[in-house]
Amino acid sequence: MKLKVYKFGGTSLEGKKKIKSAVSACISEIKGGSKLVCVVSAMGKTTDKLYNLVLGIDPDVTIEESMGIVGMGEIISARIFDYSLKKEGAKSMLLEPYSKEWPLFLKKDGSINRSRTEKNIKKFFPEFFKNFDSIVVPGFIALKKNGDWGTLGRGGSDTTAFILGKYLGAEEIVIVKDVNGVYTADPTILPNAKQLKYISADDLSTLSSFGAQVIHSDALSFKGKTQKVRIIHHSFGDLAYEGTIIDGKVTRKLFILEDKLSLISIYKKDITGDKGLIKNLTSRIFGITKVFGTTLGIDYLGFYVPTDTSRKVLEKLGNISSQKELRIVERRDIALLIMRRESPVNLPGMLNYLLTPLAKKQLNIVEVITIGREILLFIRWEDRKKAMQALKRQDK
Numbered sequence: 001m002k003l004k005v006y007k008f009g010g011t012s013l014e015g016k017k018k019i020k021s022a023v024s025a026c027i028s029e030i031k032g033g034s035k036l037v038c039v040v041s042a043m044g045k046t047t048d049k050l051y052n053l054v055l056g057i058d059p060d061v062t063i064e065e066s067m068g069i070v071g072m073g074e075i076i077s078a079r080i081f082d083y084s085l086k087k088e089g090a091k092s093m094l095l096e097p098y099s100k101e102w103p104l105f106l107k108k109d110g111s112i113n114r115s116r117t118e119k120n121i122k123k124f125f126p127e128f129f130k131n132f133d134s135i136v137v138p139g140f141i142a143l144k145k146n147g148d149w150g151t152l153g154r155g156g157s158d159t160t161a162f163i164l165g166k167y168l169g170a171e172e173i174v175i176v177k178d179v180n181g182v183y184t185a186d187p188t189i190l191p192n193a194k195q196l197k198y199i200s201a202d203d204l205s206t207l208s209s210f211g212a213q214v215i216h217s218d219a220l221s222f223k224g225k226t227q228k229v230r231i232i233h234h235s236f237g238d239l240a241y242e243g244t245i246i247d248g249k250v251t252r253k254l255f256i257l258e259d260k261l262s263l264i265s266i267y268k269k270d271i272t273g274d275k276g277l278i279k280n281l282t283s284r285i286f287g288i289t290k291v292f293g294t295t296l297g298i299d300y301l302g303f304y305v306p307t308d309t310s311r312k313v314l315e316k317l318g319n320i321s322s323q324k325e326l327r328i329v330e331r332r333d334i335a336l337l338i339m340r341r342e343s344p345v346n347l348p349g350m351l352n353y354l355l356t357p358l359a360k361k362q363l364n365i366v367e368v369i370t371i372g373r374e375i376l377l378f379i380r381w382e383d384r385k386k387a388m389q390a391l392k393r394q395d396k
Contacts, residue, residue, distance in 0.1 A: 001129065004029065005170045007039040007139065007161035011178040012234030013077055014044035022176065022234065023084045026134060030090055036134040037125075037168065039161040040081050042073025047140075064110075067141070067149040071097075074138035074157070082136040093132040097141050097149055101128075104142040104160060106150045112142070112163070121167040137164065158216035162223055172228040175215060180233045181244025182207075182214050198245050201229070205250045209372035215246075225249040254391060256384055257336040261292060262310040263366065263378070265302045266317070267327040272298055280320065288312050292336055293369055293376055304378065307332055334366055335384035337377040339391065351375070357390035 006029075008022050026036055041047075050073055054066045063070060078094060085092035095101060101124040105113040128135055139157025144150045152159045158175065165173040182204060185193040201220050208217040214231065223229060225248060232243035266281060268274070281301060285291060289309035295302040305313055310330055317328055339354065351368065354375065358365060363386060366378040379387050 002034045003037070003129070003168055003170045004034050005037045005039065005161050005165040005168070005173045007157055007173070007175050008041065008081070008234070009157070009175070009177045010041040010044050010046070010077075012176045013040060013081070018234060019043075019080065019084055023081065023088055026085060027088050027090060030133045035129050037161075037164050037170070038081060038085075038134055038136045039139045039157055039164065040074065040077045040136065041139050041157040043077050043080075046073035046077070064151055067151055071138070071141045071149050071151070074140050078136050078138040085134055085136065090134055091132045092134045092136060093128055094136050096138065097143055102143060103137070104152070104163065106142045106144050108145060110150065112152070112159075113145075117163060118167045121164060125164075125168055153216065153218065155213070155216035156218075158219035159222070162219040162221075165227060166222040166224060169224075170227065172230070173223075175229070175231045176234050177214075177231060178234065179214070179231070181231045182246075186212075196244050197242070198247055200248045201246050201250050202248060204246055206372055220246075220250050223249050251340070253338070253340040254388070255338055256388055257292065257338065259292070259306045259336075260308075260332075260381055261304045261334040261336055261378070262307045263302055263304055263331040263334055264310060264313055264317075265300055265329050265331070267300045267329075268325065269299055271301055272296065277320075281317070284316050284320070285313055288316055293367075293378065295367060295369065304334065304336065331366070333381040335379050335381045335387075337379060337384065337387055337391065339375040339377065341373050341375070354391065357393065358387055361386055361390050363387050363390070 006026065012022055013019055026038060029036060047070055050070045051063060051066060054061055054069055075096060078096070082092050082094040095103070101120065103117060103121045103124070105116045105120070107113045125135065137160065139160040140152055142150045142152050161173055161175065164170070179187075180195055182196045182199050183193040184196065187193040201223050204215065205217065205220040208215055208220065223246070229246040230243045231246070232241045264285070268277070271277065278301060285303050285305070289305045289312065291303050291305055293304035303313070310332070314328065314330060317326075320326065351370070355365070355368070358379075363383045364380060366380065368378070369376040377387070
């Protein structure tokens with residue numbers, strides 16, 4: 001069985017013309033022998049409109065608390081899409097959260113209940129495909145343990161598609177959006193940005209964690225290594241359009257930098273107000289050595305540099321220090337542990353979860369810097385191996 005998952009974003013379903021185009025493309029795939037899972041977002045800006053309506057009644061309500069209303073945008077979209085497929089002669093099935101066969105579940109903490117989700121998908125979907133050519137699933141929605149509707153987050157329809165693709169072993173996942181694919185920059189801001197024909201899942205996940213709104217940042221963590229993924233524009237009306245192909249899978253890494261580091265800290269009252277000084281210091285230091293981390297406070301600026309180059313840095317900063325009344329100190333013998341997660345590290349409690357084992361081992365942390373998918377953990381050099389062992393056990 002040739003199984004494919006198609007996710008249609010809200011802009012690709014905005015109005016009857018776009019819906020007919022999407023349905024026509026699905027019919028062509030079915031006639032070509034494919035079985036389809038069609039994940040749909042709410043049409044156009046329906047989610048925002050519903051949420052703003054509820055906010056007008058209760059200014060303090062969250063998306064999560066209003067899911068019984070806001071999630072209806074996806075339900076309506078799925079019902080219309082399923083109806084349209086059937087009108088075109090497809091053997092289509094609509095799956096909604098009210099059904100016992102519903103596939104997506106959340107744990108108490110709001111994370112995906114992977115074991116229950118996998119169990120339901122593998123139990124019911126193969127049976128569905130014995131009688132149907134397509135299954136339409138509203139994206140974004142997952143069930144809580146008590147049966148209430150929960151959410152996979154804004155943009156979570158991407159996650160719905162990737163979860164279904166993973167546990168069904170889909171040959172391909174196609175994300176239908178309002179862009180032609182992935183670009184080197186936002187083409188609406190930089191018109192000269194170029195479309196990428198290929199990008200690795202790892203690189204795209206990193207870009208998404210920095211805020212690139214191409215695919216939901218958590219979704220790619222479910223991508224299989226050999227699973228084909230494409231991002232295409234809805235206007236082409238052809239699901240075989242190439243767009244941008246996403247290769248490989250998102251990786252998790254934990255490693256220690258081999259270099260012993262020093263922290264060069266520069267103190268000056270309200271240093272953030274002296275842009276010229278910050279520019280001068282930064283250009284001088286980067287002109288001498290590699291920098292493995294920077295840190296900025298109201299009154300200080302810090303650079304993590306290899307210890308074997310720290311003396312050159314201090315000498316170079318000497319002249320500026322006397323002119324600008326700076327205080328410069330060096331802290332030596334620092335190690336850097338780098339943790340790269342599958343998805344962003346800004347989830348509630350994530351840092352506490354990962355770093356608690358170090359506190360239990362009474363290992364002192366010099367500093368923690370988070371960016372995108374990475375946590376940079378600066379720790380005493382002599383503690384690096386103990387820290388590595390503790391983090392490996394926690395991060396299994």
